[in-house]
Amino acid sequence: MADEATAQWRSALEILASSAELGQGKLSIIRTTRAVDVDGTLVLIVGSGFARGIVDGSRELITQALRRAAGYDVPFEVIVDTSLESSAPVLANRPEAPTTRLAGPAVDPLPEAPTPAVTSSTPPAAAPATVPGYMSGPPSPTAEPPNADSDLNPKYTFDTYVTGSSNRLPHASAIAVAEAPAKAYNPLFIYGGSGLGKTHLLHAIGHYARRLYPSIRVKYVSSEEFVSDFIASVADGRMDAFKRRYREVDILLVDDIQFLQGKEQTLEEFFHTFNALHTANKQVVLTSDQPPKALGGFEERLRSRFEWGLLADVQPPDFETRTAILSRKASAEGLDLPADVLEYIASRVTTNIRELEGALIRVTAFASLTKQPVDRTLAELVLKDIITDPASEEITSALIMAQTADYFGISIDDLCSANRARTIVHARHIGMYLCRELTDMSLPQIGREFGGRDHTTVMSADKKIRTQMAERRETYNHVAELTARIKQAAQSSAG
Numbered sequence: 066m067a068d069e070a071t072a073q074w075r076s077a078l079e080i081l082a083s084s085a086e087l088g089q090g091k092l093s094i095i096r097t098t099r100a101v102d103v104d105g106t107l108v109l110i111v112g113s114g115f116a117r118g119i120v121d122g123s124r125e126l127i128t129q130a131l132r133r134a135a136g137y138d139v140p141f142e143v144i145v146d147t148s149l150e151s152s153a154p155v156l157a158n159r160p161e162a163p164t165t166r167l168a169g170p171a172v173d174p175l176p177e178a179p180t181p182a183v184t185s186s187t188p189p190a191a192a193p194a195t196v197p198g199y200m201s202g203p204p205s206p207t208a209e210p211p212n213a214d215s216d217l218n219p220k221y222t223f224d225t226y227v228t229g230s231s232n233r234l235p236h237a238s239a240i241a242v243a244e245a246p247a248k249a250y251n252p253l254f255i256y257g258g259s260g261l262g263k264t265h266l267l268h269a270i271g272h273y274a275r276r277l278y279p280s281i282r283v284k285y286v287s288s289e290e291f292v293s294d295f296i297a298s299v300a301d302g303r304m305d306a307f308k309r310r311y312r313e314v315d316i317l318l319v320d321d322i323q324f325l326q327g328k329e330q331t332l333e334e335f336f337h338t339f340n341a342l343h344t345a346n347k348q349v350v351l352t353s354d355q356p357p358k359a360l361g362g363f364e365e366r367l368r369s370r371f372e373w374g375l376l377a378d379v380q381p382p383d384f385e386t387r388t389a390i391l392s393r394k395a396s397a398e399g400l401d402l403p404a405d406v407l408e409y410i411a412s413r414v415t416t417n418i419r420e421l422e423g424a425l426i427r428v429t430a431f432a433s434l435t436k437q438p439v440d441r442t443l444a445e446l447v448l449k450d451i452i453t454d455p456a457s458e459e460i461t462s463a464l465i466m467a468q469t470a471d472y473f474g475i476s477i478d479d480l481c482s483a484n485r486a487r488t489i490v491h492a493r494h495i496g497m498y499l500c501r502e503l504t505d506m507s508l509p510q511i512g513r514e515f516g517g518r519d520h521t522t523v524m525s526a527d528k529k530i531r532t533q534m535a536e537r538r539e540t541y542n543h544v545a546e547l548t549a550r551i552k553q554a555a556q557s558s559a560g
């Protein structure tokens with residue numbers, strides 16, 4: 066595979082050289098890059114942070130050149146290997162980029178919230194009588210400090226998780242696992258459709274376990290981050306550190322395991338990680354959009370291990386649970402919404418809780434913009450374009466991007482480009498926001514669609530649009546009108 070990667074990269078370099086778009090200076094730096102293939106990702110290894118900056122700044126042209134060379138989109142990562150430095154120009158006093166291109170935290174790593182108020186779903190605050198013995202010993206000297214990078218979202222706790230018949234089993238087993246890691250069920254495998262709270266439960270396990278056992282080492286990782294970390298570590302020759310990161314923990318929480326499908330080298334490493342943890346009596350919790358048996362692209366030996374512990378599925382919430390979730394979200398935001406409004410929203414959005422939250426945001430944003438009280442008429446007006454029959458429509462990122470480009474009078478290439486013109490940036494942010502709300506795509510997937518951007522860019526676009534909707538009428542209108550167009554287009558193509 067390495068030869069093929071080199072050949073592909075050489076062809077791309079020729080294409081770049083034959084186009085005048087990249088200056089000779091940049092080109093000569095890019096030429097010093099080495100390419101290897103890891104699990105279908107082309108890893109471009111540069112000799113310095115400076116060279117990496119040049120390659121990163123030329124992403125769009127490199128993407129196009131690789132596409133022309135290979136005949137398809139070639140995903141690529143850039144990493145720094147300073148042993149190559151002699152072949153690349155070095156500028157004095159330029160801060161070095163980190164040696165690996167690990168994806169940043171999936172959520173803001175804020176300190177854990179103080180002991181939350183007691184609610185019906187709050188687990189007991191005291192530690193259970195039997196504290197797992199392995200946590201009483203001193204931490205390994207080579208291990209990272211406890212929870213140094215556990216990346217837990219402070220909002221995703223058991224307190225803020227509403228339970229109902231659709232999620233009682235995963236909720237109860239998540240609590241059991243946090244209370245007695247590696248004793249109750251190992252692994253715990255939580256599966257179910259998109260936006261149903263699997264990530265929320267993983268983070269809640271981490272928070273609660275840390276509250277019970279302050280020195281416990283918890284690591285949360287999305288499987289896409291696991292892949293990037295693995296790729297960067299292989300290419301970088303830093304597998305020892307990689308192994309320590311994932312094996313010297315007490316609880317490993319791995320989100321959206323289905324993204325490992327077909328990634329043979331990563332799966333092999335994951336298999337060994339899993340075995341090492343399980344043998345050492347450490348807890349593993351996994352989430353997936355499907356049960357283990359349905360996970361194509363996974364070897365039987367791994368799928369059968371996923372079934373060693375407990376399988377817990379999350380179902381779409383019923384009407385009462387949806388209403389309770391909305392009520393909880395509204396009060397967390399300090400909003401006082403009449404019951405009939407909450408019920409109306411819950412009746413319109415039935416399958417995905419992320420979309421349910423999106424509907425709440427729109428209704429309250431519109432009320433705030435127009436300085437009107439939130440009542441049923443207003444909610445009906447705002448949500449009139451939210452269509453409830455998910456079977457009749459398929460909303461894809463391609464559809465969202467085409468409609469967004471058309472709406473703003475720009476091209477899809479503009480949306481994916483590095484162009485920072487105001488309208489284009491705004492359109493890009495709205496496109497990302499709508500992909501987040503209206504599709505099942507993960508943050509990294511959305512980032513890739515929009516010109517190979519990092520998942521943290523998608524997160525900040527999502528946050529920006531959410532905030533702007535309540536502050537600027539124009540943004541609110543853009544989102545509302547575009548959603549209506551996208552849903553109509555999806556329905557007419559389904560019909």
Ligand SMILES: Nc1ncnc2c1ncn2[C@@H]1O[C@H](COP(=O)(O)OP(=O)(O)OP(=O)(O)O)[C@@H](O)[C@H]1O
Pocket residue numbers: 221225226227228232257258259260261262263264265266321354390418419422505506
């Ligand atoms: N039972 C619940 N109570 C309160 N909030 C919930 C509940 N279930 C989901 N949510 C909220 O819905 C949103 C989506 O949930 P989450 O991201 O955990 O879903 P997911 O199943 O991991 O989705 P995906 O498979 O797309 O990653 C989050 O903001 C989460 O807090």
